[in-house]
Amino acid sequence: MAISSPHCIRNSIVPRVALPRGLNYRCGNFKKTRLQVLACSSVADKGLSFDKRVETLLDSVKWDDKGLAVAIAQNVDTGAILMQGFANREALATSISSRKATFYSRSRKQLWIKGETSSNFINVHDIFLDCDRDSIIYLGKPDGPTCHTGAETCYYSSVSSIVENPQVKKDILAMTTLYSLESTISERKDEIVRKIESKPSWTKKLLLDEKLLCSKVREEADELCRTLENDEEKSRAASEMADVLYHSMVLLALKDVKMEDVLEVLRKRFSKSGIEEKNSR
Template sequence: MDLNKLKFDERGLIPVITQSYYTGKVLMQAYANKEAIQKTIETGYATYFSRSRNELWVKGETSGNKQKVVDIKIDCDEDSIIYLVKDYGVACHTGEESCFYRDLKLEKSEKPPAFEIFHALYEKLKERKEKMPEGSYVASLFKKGSDKIIQKVGEEAVETVIALKNKDKDEIVYETSDLIFHLIIALLDAGVKLEDIQEELLRRYK
């Protein structure tokens, strides 16, 4: 990447969007100058320029919520960039995972964006496991133990195979969703994170 091609403003700054490597979620927006980007490349950790303090700052230097930069993407007009990061802790000073935790509710829904559904579902099921609310189907599975959870995964896998054999799209979608739902429960029970699966799939990507 030729930093000289980037279009910095009159203050020598360029907007930086920081995005989660695993979920695709936008975590924050800040600014960087050429020195900050160079330091990011050299160290592998997200470095920005603080306009209020007029100095470089490494995300997580004091809080511990560091951001390991996997890639830097450049806008087509070369006037903004994206830090694609593995984030260790929250991005926002408020304690929220992302600085973009509020919205205008253009669509009245409490559901996460579609691209976040797997990680959001993992976190929701993890919460069920930790709090074990009364009347929760997921909590009841965890109470019954690993054997029951594994059995459910097997049952859903068989039903998915049958749906695939029948080539019924609606049935395939429904049964596959059931399988993924119960598989995530099984991963939680086994102490496996979705990031572990993503890393293994990335290893196989050729």
């Protein structure tokens, strides 16, 4: 895990401390292993005993008059905003050392670890402070649904839907373009399974004809390559890549593979040489 901030003390290295295995820290473009912890983020493993440099970092956060700052949890693979809470100095330090998203409950006036009752922890991979140093992002991987309602995230009430169709109550998860497309493909697949009559759909046609689908994936991949070989415009390459993504996502839907699974694989390859990774297959 790394904690990132552009305002860290960059040139000081603190003594070795017993940190969780594999726990790394980053400060700007500087990165050290668990044996050399940067001044911006070192925390001893027991009793939240802070190194002086960690105190300096925590002092630099603009805590409000109650000693709190907004803390947002974000999915490291999908980018989805999972939830928002508050953190104090101890909660932030606990998140760094335990790698579990930890917040401060204003109602109970105590720390709480997301998942401590539901087991749906948010496993922290990185922590970011904003430019004003008054809000925090826990970038992590959730073990399950984040919202207490059982929803994937706490953000599923679309303002535009509420304003435009107040009589229709429908939960809509806040999703980026890629995941909105994945959701639509999933809906078409569900319509086929449930034999729901609807208007003709190219997605359904692909889902029902594996041979056609595979031929389209190959065709679109070839057309993408031709944009490079024929030195075509960037817009053309973007268009062909969109076709490759769409048809590949339909194929993934048939294999019950989510884009989040694909992105997780890519993330885990970041620290490994591409040549080494291929040789290990």
